[in-house]
Amino acid sequence: MKNPYFWLMAILLVVLWFPTLCFIENVVAGKGMALIKIEGTSDNSQATTGEKEKIKSAIGCSLLVGVPAALLASVIGLCCVYILRKPKAANLGGVILLIPLMTPPRAMGIAFASLRNCARLDPGLIPIIMAHVYLFLPIAYYLHLLRFKDLSASRFECAQNLGARRWQIFRHVVLPHQRIAFFAAFLMCLAFSWGEPIIANSLAGTNSTFAVVIMQMMRSALSNRVYTAAGMSFLATLVPVIVGAFILWNATNLARKEKQYE
Amino acid sequence: MKGGRTSLLYVWILLGILMLPVAAALIISAGAEGTTAQLAGGFWDRLLNRFSEAIQGGQTLEAVLTSLILGILCGGAALVPAALLAACLKLGFKRKRRAMLFWIAIAPLFASYHLKTYAMRMFFAQGGPLQMACQSIGFSVKPLVDTQFGVCLYLVLAAMPFATVIFFILFEGIADQTVLAARNLGAGELRLIKQLLMPVFRKALFTAFCFGFFFVFGDSLAAEVVGGGQPYVIGMWTKKFYERANIETGAAAALLQMLFTAALLMLMGWLLTKTTRDKEQQ
Numbered sequence: 001m002k003n004p005y006f007w008l009m010a011i012l013l014v015v016l017w018f019p020t021l022c023f024i025e026n027v028v029a030g031k032g033m034a035l036i037k038i039e040g041t042s043d044n045s046q047a048t049t050g051e052k053e054k055i056k057s058a059i060g061c062s063l064l065v066g067v068p069a070a071l072l073a074s075v076i077g078l079c080c081v082y083i084l085r086k087p088k089a090a091n092l093g094g095v096i097l098l099i100p101l102m103t104p105p106r107a108m109g110i111a112f113a114s115l116r117n118c119a120r121l122d123p124g125l126i127p128i129i130m131a132h133v134y135l136f137l138p139i140a141y142y143l144h145l146l147r148f149k150d151l152s153a154s155r156f157e158c159a160q161n162l163g164a165r166r167w168q169i170f171r172h173v174v175l176p177h178q179r180i181a182f183f184a185a186f187l188m189c190l191a192f193s194w195g196e197p198i199i200a201n202s203l204a205g206t207n208s209t210f211a212v213v214i215m216q217m218m219r220s221a222l223s224n225r226v227y228t229a230a231g232m233s234f235l236a237t238l239v240p241v242i243v244g245a246f247i248l249w250n251a252t253n254l255a256r257k258e259k260q261y262e
Numbered sequence: 263m264k265g266g267r268t269s270l271l272y273v274w275i276l277l278g279i280l281m282l283p284v285a286a287a288l289i290i291s292a293g294a295e296g297t298t299a300q301l302a303g304g305f306w307d308r309l310l311n312r313f314s315e316a317i318q319g320g321q322t323l324e325a326v327l328t329s330l331i332l333g334i335l336c337g338g339a340a341l342v343p344a345a346l347l348a349a350c351l352k353l354g355f356k357r358k359r360r361a362m363l364f365w366i367a368i369a370p371l372f373a374s375y376h377l378k379t380y381a382m383r384m385f386f387a388q389g390g391p392l393q394m395a396c397q398s399i400g401f402s403v404k405p406l407v408d409t410q411f412g413v414c415l416y417l418v419l420a421a422m423p424f425a426t427v428i429f430f431i432l433f434e435g436i437a438d439q440t441v442l443a444a445r446n447l448g449a450g451e452l453r454l455i456k457q458l459l460m461p462v463f464r465k466a467l468f469t470a471f472c473f474g475f476f477f478v479f480g481d482s483l484a485a486e487v488v489g490g491g492q493p494y495v496i497g498m499w500t501k502k503f504y505e506r507a508n509i510e511t512g513a514a515a516a517l518l519q520m521l522f523t524a525a526l527l528m529l530m531g532w533l534l535t536k537t538t539r540d541k542e543q544q
Contacts, residue, residue, distance in 0.1 A: 005355070006354065008350050009350040009354060009355075012343055012347040012350065013347075013363075013366060013367055015343065016423060018385065084269060084272060084273060084276075088270065089270055092270070092273045093273045096276060097276070097280075099281075102480075103480065103520055104497055104523060106516070107497075107500055107515075107517075107519040108283065108516075110287065110500065110504050110509075110512050110513055110516035111283035111284060111286060111516050113512075114289070114509070115283045117290055117509065118286045118290065119286075134283070191373075194374070195373065195375070197374075197376050202504070211374060233374065233377065234377050237372065237374055241373070242369065245369065246365075249361050249362060252361065
């Protein structure tokens, strides 16, 4: 390799991917049980029918939470990008939207449990959806912003000169341009929602999400099948992330090429 | 002008919505439910009583100090590899490949954090991959599981992608033509780093540190899983009340943690603004 940066880059990437690679390696080798002992281990490799049902219902709950939460976060993120497009509002809004990212998750979970109590909602999926929308809104916002920056200001001016109203500009100029970012943000938020156990655990009643079930399984009894379930969950998270990242990367490259031609 | 004001109004509405959980924690922590004898009095009295109950609940100062030290140490240590990674991306690769590698580098951020933490426990464990690899090259290493060093190491790794994102975005602000022109004029790699990347690095340093710091400060899973309950951090302190099903004191503890985080965030924002202003005046 002639590129002097290649090996340094490769080493740093391996370091960043350590936990992920290690997890996959352990799941594939099926030896996780022997290495990790927190409270106790179990050698049962056969899942009971009750457990299978629990996992199936948890996967269903995760999808029931993840899909609407990701959709809502993506829609609200897009609206935020559009209404906060003026420089001053964009700067201030960008900082304010960091609040959910900066707040400690444990404290956030308790705050949402308090909100649920105040709103007199029953423990269940709706409070988790609300919390996930809140939590992943910044991610959707910044992904939309990444794409929105490629939209030239002249298009807005053209639309305004042609007499378009705000809603018409949003509908005919912004929405078609942001379609790709919308899909990418949806996928990324879905991945986050799928793997988020702390807030879901604070809010879930009898219907736990898959991440919560896996966390409980890992804390109580560790076995190869727990690791396999966790590994599958982990890989399921990576798929939408990779697809979303590829879509955004491709769109950004195309936008750059278009700009070059212009 | 009018449009600008409307946009700012939207910002305040957004802030109001984002503050809803905090307000709920405030209401619950000052709630009149509970068995404590101190509950007599108005809203503020009850709130203060809950706060003091949470603070006296045990090891508060230790938890705050440990979290602060961990945040400063690990958030700071993550800056070096993150800056190196971003510099490698900027100087070593063309735009298209760089963007792809960047996504590969930050993909672990999107993967489930609690699973990653368990994975790290396996990696550090007795007979785990780290120990086996060290043994194969002739070193004998004690397992890093249940040690504070292991927790720090993992937190540095976990905070690294946050700092990488900040450095990468700011390094992208340097035009590729500028790098190419500098190379054509005979600048070596060290000079490129020193004269092109370093000024941007200095600008980004504080922001990147803040991201890493707040992540480490609020985290408790690493200490629970990798450290086996050590060191005692602020997240564990908050969790303790909630696990006792004492929602009022739990909400007060969460509120205190959030207020402390907000105060730190504001202090850091003020420091950043002040430094930038001073430099502009100079």
